[in-house]
Amino acid sequence: MIIGVPKEIKNNENRVALTPAGVAEMKKNGHEVYVQTAAGEGSGFSDQEYIAYGAQILGTIEEVYAVAEMIMKVKEPIASEYNLIRKDQLVFTYFHFASSEPLTHAMIKSEAICLAYETVEKADRSLPLLIPMSEVAGRMSIQEGAKYLEKPLKGRGILLGGVPGVPPAKVLVLGGGIVGTQAAKMAAGLGAQVTIMDVSLPRLRQLSEIMPANVMTIISNSYNIQNAIKEADLIIGAVLIPGAKAPNLITREMLKDMRPGTVLVDVAVDQGGCIETCEPTTHENPTFIIDDIVHYCVANMPGAVPYTSTLALTNATLPYAVQLANKGWKKACAENAELKKGLNIANGKIVYKEVAEAWNLPFDEELVLEPNF
Template sequence: MRISVPKELKNHEDRVALTPAGVHDLAGAGHQVTVESGAGVESGFTDATYEAAGAKIVENQGALWEEAELVVKVKEPTPAEYQFLRPDLTVFAYLHLAADPELARVLMESRTTAISYETVETDSGELPLLAPMSEVAGRLGVQVGAYHLMKPVGGPGVLMGGVPGTPPAKVVVIGGGVAGTGAAMTAAGMGADVTVLDISVPRLRAIAQESNGRIRTAFSSHFEIAELVSQADLVIGSVLVPGDSAPKLVTDAMIAGMKPGSVLVDIAIDQGGCFEHSHPTTHDDPVFKVHDTLFYCVGNMPGAVPRTSTIALTNVSLPYIRQIANNGPVDAARRNPEIQRGFNVFDGKVTHRGVAKALGVKLYGFQEATGTAYLEGNV
């Protein structure tokens, strides 16, 4: 299969979809891998390294897309790349279509096969391609939160762990999944007073056990969120509904009642965010004020640490890319239900329940016997 890896165009998106090791694996299996010149430089991988691994390096972005059967990206296609989408092309990337109806429309109209990293799901409900980036985002969320708690950047002047004789920062993490657990463990490691909210008691129990009781836990409800947020110095939002929009759990009234200078980091922003007033920001301009609080809502947080993120992503994505390349997207989906769950748009139709619900469009199921989309119903 002809596989192309373009340079990412999103603001400060310095990750690349494949490491040279990943290229070497695919090229060794007989696939043609084309990498856009400079695609891996910010992650620490030179063109020469990719060439040595078996890739063809091209300067022309249009040519790279046109010759591809499978485009492997990190982030979703940007408007500048919409012109390259076509029916005989498969795109494999983080798409987050629930928060991007325009991209969903373009993918449907172009009839491009769109497989989304974040909805590839195991039988047990795990999201293997989202997990490493969630780990990165959770830990980064605490780092950027700690930075914005400093007075010179608008914070209240609170040190995360305090010092002897002073109280530590109060950190509230909403959502105890991979990102939330990473955030909570990192904040606790910095000496903060940490509470995690979740609707799963087994998940809360696991966090309490993993942290040896250092992290407090609370069952998530409107009342508990309001109570804890009002006392917080830093709130991390890490709620995930696969494919669907994130629920708005922190309301305007709660935000208005927070301590002046408090910081809110919305890790769920790729899915629309879980705080009222959240909207995507960039690494160039990451924060904005709401009442007396500071919001951080960067949509590609792991792009700030591209070396770590690129290696972590390739580690988990390569087995799926290999299956798609070896069998074609339709046969790969027939053989592996995890890949089939990753299908968001196929033959011009939305095939993921969460995405269809968020966009308010008809849901089509992927029919294994024929590889065509059939109407499953409204959601």
């Protein structure tokens, strides 16, 4: 198969979907790899390294899309890429269709095969290609939140861990999944007073057993959230419903109950966000203020630490990419239920229910259920 790796063009996105080591693996399996020039530079990989392991370098993104049977990316295609994607071309990347109606319609129109990292799912319902970036984003949410609590950045002017004689900041984490767990660990390690909320009592029991003493678990409901936000200095939105929009747990009206300078970090923003007032921002302009509340809503947080993020991501994606290249998407998805769950749009039809529901579009259930498509 011919693999194409374009340079990411989303604002300040420095990750790359395939490392030189990944090129070597693809070559070992008999595939051709074309990499756009400078695609790996942001993550610390030069064109020369790719060439050394067997990749061919192309000068433009148009050339990469034109030659490739499978496109490997990190972030969803943006508008300038829509017309480069063609019928029957396999695109393997994060899509987050439920947060972008224009992208959904563009990929339906392209009749390409859209296999989304974020909905590849194991039998235990874990999301192996989302977990590495969730770990990075969870840890980063505290790092960024602590920074924006500083007064020159319009925060409350509070040190996350406090000092002897002065109480630490209060951190509220909404969601006890991978992002929430990593955020809580980081905040607790810095000495903050941490509260994790989740709708699952079994999950809260697990967290209670593994977290340090300065982490408290509370069941998530509107009453408890309403009370907790009044005291929180830093609030982390860490809610995920696979393939679907995140629910709004904090509304615009609730901002008035927070103290001026409170910082909101909505890690779920690439799935629509769990804070009503959050809109996607970039690393270039990461924050905005509404009602004296600082909103940090960068949709590609791990892109700021691309060396770590690229290695963590490609460690997880490469085995699946090799399967797709070796067998083609139809056979690979027929034989691997995890990959099959990653299919979101195929040949102009939505085959992932939550994406169809997000935009009230037809869902092609027959294609999803057919075992040998």
